[in-house]
Amino acid sequence: MFAELTILGNNSAAPTKTRNQSGQHFKLDQDQLLFDCGEGTQKRLITNRINYQKISYILISHLHGDHFLGLMGLLNTMALNGRRSKLTIVAPKGLKRFYDVYLETSAAHQTFDIDIIELEDESTGTVETPRLHITHIPVSHRVSCFAYIVQQVVTKRHINVESCNEHNVPNHAFAALQDGHDYIDKSGNRINNEVLTDPASKPITYGYITDTIYRPDLAEAFAHCHTVYHEATYLHNLIDRAIKTKHSTAEQAGLFAQKASVNQLLIGHFSSRYHNTDDHLKESQAQFPETLIAEEGETYRIY
Ligand SMILES: [Zn+2]
Ligand SMILES: [Zn+2]
Structure with missing residues (x-):
């Protein structure tokens, strides 16, 4: 089993x-989750044949335009195409006000519930969903900004x-065994779960870190991630x-x-001054050979 991460944008500031x-x-x-939603993101979702109606969580790192101005679009x-299922958006404080102004001024017709979870400055915590834990960790940028870790609940x-x-x-006893229960046979003998099962797989874990000064003190918090995306402006x-x-x-x-x-490391959020990213790759690989450029339109496997 693996997760699939598709890069929809890797530039900073302006397209x-x-x-x-x-x-x-x-x-x-x-x-299905979306990390950030810069202008043009929905077009990239369509080009990459991703059904955006299936996205149930949108995680916004911060409220600089290049990370969230595509959200209202x-x-x-989603509403125009009759979405019914609930959408949860996690974002720094301020998004709710922005969204309310959008609703009021555009008289937008909402067809589905939106739950906006606003993060207070410096708050670290976890949003628990049935199959995923979404942890937010504050980083250091010019405005309130959060890194995220998405971890499968196994x-x-x-x-x-x-x-x-x-x-x-x-066979009918397997479900209870998978949940960790011991097995008791017809004669009443108990067989310990550990004898009949192997431990659950390591959870799939992905870390998303963008728009921050270098924060080596946070490395430990990401040590359990299979893959980390780190900005390299x-x-x-x-x-x-x-x-x-x-x-x-x-x-x-x-x-x-x-x-x-x-x-594995993916790097992105490149400054527009760079026409190609070869030097970024070389520079990062000199420190960490398993670096890849987060190429737009590419899908990466995360285990
Ligand atoms: Zn940015
Ligand atoms: Zn920024």
Whole structure:
């Protein structure tokens, strides 16, 4: 089992001829999420043949235009096409006010419920859904900004078929075994769950970190992630600018992944001044070889 992450935009600030502003689509089994929603995101969802009506959570890092100005357009299209299912949006404080003004001024016709969870500055916490835990961690940018960790909730243990056969455990007992219960046979003998099952799989975990100065102190919080996306707005020779504008360099993204010891690093949020991202890749790979450019239109597997 794996999650699929499709990159809808990897540029910072403003779109270029070839690159779009921030947006990522995450799909794991029945759950679909969107990370950020820069202008043009809904068009990219359509181009990538993603059914946006199935997105149930939208996680907004912060309220700079390149991360959320596509949101009202997407909500409008969802309603136009008759969406009925509830949508939850997690975002820093302020989004609700923006959305209320949009509703009031455009007299938008809403066909579905929207639950906006606003995050207070400096609050760390977890939104629990039936199959996913969504953790938000404040980072350091020019406005209130959050990184997210999405972690699969895995509770089912794996049936050890060989051992079950050996102990004559019938198939109808498997569901209870997967939930961790012991098996009691017809004669009343208890067989411990650990004898009949193997531990549940490692949960699929993805970390999304954008628009922040380098925060190596957060590496530990992301250490359990298989894949981390880290912004890499600048190259190292513009580190002063990165610090001033509260962004990171490609080298720092690589150092973060090395420190967190994740399996895979995706980098993006490139400044429009760069026409290609070869140097970003080289710079990050020098610190963390398993770096990939988060290429728009590409889908990455996360285990
Ligand atoms: Zn940005
Ligand atoms: Zn920003």
